[in-house]
Amino acid sequence: MALRLAASPLALSRSTPSLRLAAAMRSSSALNARVYFHATAGPVADSQQEDHVRMAYSRKGAADQGFRSSIAKNGRVGSIRAQNTHLSRSTASTAGQTSDEVTAAYKAVAYKTITPNQVHGSYHWDFERLLTVSMIPLFAASAIHGAHPITDGLLGVVVPIHCHMGFDAMVTDYLHPGNVGKWGNKAIVWTLRGVTVLALVGCYQFNTSDIGLTELVKRSWTA
Amino acid sequence: MAKTTFAKTRLMAPVGIRILSTSQSSQKEVTVAPLIEQRKNRPLSPHLTIYQPQLTWYMSMFHRVTGGAVAVGFYAGAVGYAVAPMVGMGFDAAAITSVIATVPVGAKIAAKFIVAYPFTYHCLNGIRHLAWDTTRFMTIKGVYQTGYAVLGLSTVSAVALALI
Numbered sequence A: 001m002a003l004r005l006a007a008s009p010l011a012l013s014r015s016t017p018s019l020r021l022a023a024a025m026r027s028s029s030a031l032n033a034r035v036y037f038h039a040t041a042g043p044v045a046d047s048q049q050e051d052h053v054r055m056a057y058s059r060k061g062a063a064d065q066g067f068r069s070s071i072a073k074n075g076r077v078g079s080i081r082a083q084n085t086h087l088s089r090s091t092a093s094t095a096g097q098t099s100d101e102v103t104a105a106y107k108a109v110a111y112k113t114i115t116p117n118q119v120h121g122s123y124h125w126d127f128e129r130l131l132t133v134s135m136i137p138l139f140a141a142s143a144i145h146g147a148h149p150i151t152d153g154l155l156g157v158v159v160p161i162h163c164h165m166g167f168d169a170m171v172t173d174y175l176h177p178g179n180v181g182k183w184g185n186k187a188i189v190w191t192l193r194g195v196t197v198l199a200l201v202g203c204y205q206f207n208t209s210d211i212g213l214t215e216l217v218k219r220s221w222t223a
Numbered sequence B: 001m002a003k004t005t006f007a008k009t010r011l012m013a014p015v016g017i018r019i020l021s022t023s024q025s026s027q028k029e030v031t032v033a034p035l036i037e038q039r040k041n042r043p044l045s046p047h048l049t050i051y052q053p054q055l056t057w058y059m060s061m062f063h064r065v066t067g068g069a070v071a072v073g074f075y076a077g078a079v080g081y082a083v084a085p086m087v088g089m090g091f092d093a094a095a096i097t098s099v100i101a102t103v104p105v106g107a108k109i110a111a112k113f114i115v116a117y118p119f120t121y122h123c124l125n126g127i128r129h130l131a132w133d134t135t136r137f138m139t140i141k142g143v144y145q146t147g148y149a150v151l152g153l154s155t156v157s158a159v160a161l162a163l164i
Helices: A009-014 A017-027 A047-056 A061-074 A090-094 A099-105 A122-145 A149-174 A182-209 A213-221 B002-011 B024-029 B033-041 B055-087 B093-101 B105-133 B140-162
Strands: A034-038 A081-085
Touching: A122 A149, A122 B105, A149 A182, A149 A213, A149 B055, A182 A213, A182 B055, A213 B093, B055 B105, B055 B140, B105 B140
Parallel strands: none
Antiparallel strands: A034 A081
């Protein structure tokens, strides 16, 4: 059901024993088993083997490079072995391929992998925690001292950004592309950004042309 | 007929069997849109309704809910103030305080508690989260003790704020 490569009788009759074995393993493999090909050092493969191996991967430019660089590393493409295994990447290192190259070579078409970026990773986390920690003395100073242009101005920046990051986390969890589609998610994320900008503008205007955030809370609470 | 064939070869294949093709062009035909359509029609397994109620995830859920509620209120006020001049609506501090002054005392105290409690709960639980980020209280006992502390303190402080 899966590989047309294996299903074609012509391909089967011309393929090497190792590939027929691989094809047989693949079509009869258990539900959660994965079949991997990797290149090993050994006798030089014929061009037909290379073609079969190339066709077995869903291709991107990186996959080509990954395969070629692994040839460069190993010197030659040896006999292609298939393994039936439940584990994921343990065979990659033995073939001299990095996990990125393996990932690029075996990339399924239904999903896109994202290159890790610290700006969206640990730096975002650091920024979020620093902001949250800064809110504690800010609220304390505002409550104790009352209205002051600096604390009000800072509140008008820090609180909207904190709210934005909270909403962003909720959108990532509940309104992701798998749920609402790629463009639905984009629309929601950009709407959130626009609303946050409006909130920042509103806070600035309120702090400058009106009584300020702390004074508003104080007056409306004791009204 | 074509739909079921498509489903059998493209969408309903068991996990672990990779759908491979021998040409570049057919890859581009496999899009994510059918998967999204499937997910919209597929029912979710019960999750929140069947998991044993525990302080841990109840409080975590409440942290997110209160955060969202306070943030929605804050955004409504800020964005409302920003766009009010454009729609000709009078929305400034004086208008707000004069409207609040007309509300009866009992309703004011109740409303102040309803507004204060999410805020105090989210603040104190936020401090609990920050303590976890410094690796403190990362035991079952620590989580439960700090959890009860947050619940108690937030209620007490919300009552105190409502009576100001």
